[in-house]
Amino acid sequence: MQTDAPVFPPQPDDRPLRIGLVAGEASGDLLGADLVDSLRRRFPQAEFAGVAGPRMRAAGVEAWFDSSELSVMGLIEVLRHLPRLLRLRRLLRQRLIDWQPDVFVGIDAPDFNLGLERRLKQAGIRTVHYVSPSVWAWRRGRAASIGRSADRVLCLFPIEPPIYAEHAVDARFIGHPLADRFPLQPDRAEARRALGLDPARPLLAVLPGSRGSEIERLGAIFIDAVSRLLVDMPHLQVIAPMADQRCRRRFEALGARRVMRLIDGRAHECMVAADVVLLASGTAALEAMLAKRPMVVAYRLSRWSYRIVRWFGLLKTNQVSLPNALAGRPLVPELLQDDCHADNIADAVRHWFERPAAIAAIEAPFRELHSALRRDASAQAAQAVAELIAPPHGD
Numbered sequence: 001m002q003t004d005a006p007v008f009p010p011q012p013d014d015r016p017l018r019i020g021l022v023a024g025e026a027s028g029d030l031l032g033a034d035l036v037d038s039l040r041r042r043f044p045q046a047e048f049a050g051v052a053g054p055r056m057r058a059a060g061v062e063a064w065f066d067s068s069e070l071s072v073m074g075l076i077e078v079l080r081h082l083p084r085l086l087r088l089r090r091l092l093r094q095r096l097i098d099w100q101p102d103v104f105v106g107i108d109a110p111d112f113n114l115g116l117e118r119r120l121k122q123a124g125i126r127t128v129h130y131v132s133p134s135v136w137a138w139r140r141g142r143a144a145s146i147g148r149s150a151d152r153v154l155c156l157f158p159i160e161p162p163i164y165a166e167h168a169v170d171a172r173f174i175g176h177p178l179a180d181r182f183p184l185q186p187d188r189a190e191a192r193r194a195l196g197l198d199p200a201r202p203l204l205a206v207l208p209g210s211r212g213s214e215i216e217r218l219g220a221i222f223i224d225a226v227s228r229l230l231v232d233m234p235h236l237q238v239i240a241p242m243a244d245q246r247c248r249r250r251f252e253a254l255g256a257r258r259v260m261r262l263i264d265g266r267a268h269e270c271m272v273a274a275d276v277v278l279l280a281s282g283t284a285a286l287e288a289m290l291a292k293r294p295m296v297v298a299y300r301l302s303r304w305s306y307r308i309v310r311w312f313g314l315l316k317t318n319q320v321s322l323p324n325a326l327a328g329r330p331l332v333p334e335l336l337q338d339d340c341h342a343d344n345i346a347d348a349v350r351h352w353f354e355r356p357a358a359i360a361a362i363e364a365p366f367r368e369l370h371s372a373l374r375r376d377a378s379a380q381a382a383q384a385v386a387e388l389i390a391p392p393h394g395d
Contacts, residue, residue, distance in 0.1 A: 020101035022051040024070030024109030029053030038382035118149040126388045130154045143167045175375025182290035191273035203237045205274035210243035217300045219254045224342035226259045241267040276352045289323040296348040297321040298335040
């Protein structure tokens with residue numbers, strides 16, 4: 001991390017600098033906490049407030065609302081919670097306008113944050129959207145409207161800024177914070193020792209998702225696939241890191257403990273330790289790539305969400321997992337919607353175990369992608385935010 005970042009003077013009216021933030025879910029809370037730590041190096045007296053989770057609160061953010069209130073996934077699920085979310089956004093917008101932050105940073109949660117950012121920008125508050133929505137995959141034309149909400153967009157992937165440039169939107173690739181957290185050469189033996197696993201037996205890590213709705217749609221399918229694998233591979237070790245106790249209870253209720261060992265948290269260690277990873281599409285696919293582990297990506301939307309996506313042609317890419325999208329070619333199998341069933345999953349996982357040469361071959365492109373994403377992202381993000389508060393020529 002940078003240690004010689006410039007420290008800017010107090011604001012002309014002698015009040016502390018104010019930075020508003022809104023983060024949704026655990027991943028946004030982690031990004032927000034790291035950003036606040038980096039910003040505090042530049043602005044030691046700054047005040048931070050908004051929507052925060054436990055990590056951001058520990059970093060010194062005054063939480064007006066908790067991040068968990070924004071944790072909604074899927075088109076139909078969002079519609080069901082829409083009245084509550086709109087009411088929350090209205091209250092938050094007015095409180096931020098009254099508080100008059102020097103800059104506002106919306107962290108991920110685009111359905112919630114972009115509308116909020118637009119109104120704040122119209123009120124004269126500088127706005128940053130941290131984590132570009134997946135414009136490379138969904139509704140590429142959104143880039144122009146995102147630019148009307150955010151003065152600057154912070155992108156975690158190099159494939160994103162060129163899309164914004166087509167619409168004259170200020171977008172900056174800052175790298176991905178997870179790439180900074182994972183070593184380029186993970187220590188599998190140490191990860192297995194730390195988890196108390198047999199170093200000689202094959203190991204599968206199963207990640208069925210971090211939301212209850214994902215476990216409801218995928219949990220039974222993943223358990224069925226593991227059961228089939230154990231028939232052919234009785235010595236297979238299977239572990240499943242659980243995002244939280246709620247996810248654990250739901251997965252246990254489906255019978256997961258019959259065929260695998262459940263572990264509280266420690267997802268990164270579990271991926272590093274594994275020979276193969278079975279996971280729900282999303283950030284977990286990026287994490288498995290950073291762990292240099294072969295994976296099978298499987299996912300199902302709710303029936304109506306999937307129909308809406310198909311009817312309106314919202315999906316603009318054939319590669320939905322991040323390793324494949326970043327590489328621009330199919331490095332890992334993707335089993336989506338109707339293809340996401342136990343037989344297909346078991347076959348795809350077995351394919352990796354039966355071909356150790358393919359496992360070895362995938363490490364080089366994963367390491368190359370990892371290096372491209374490793375840029376000290378939190379420091380880069382803080383610099384991009386700081387420039388909107390005090391332009392570079394005034395450092």
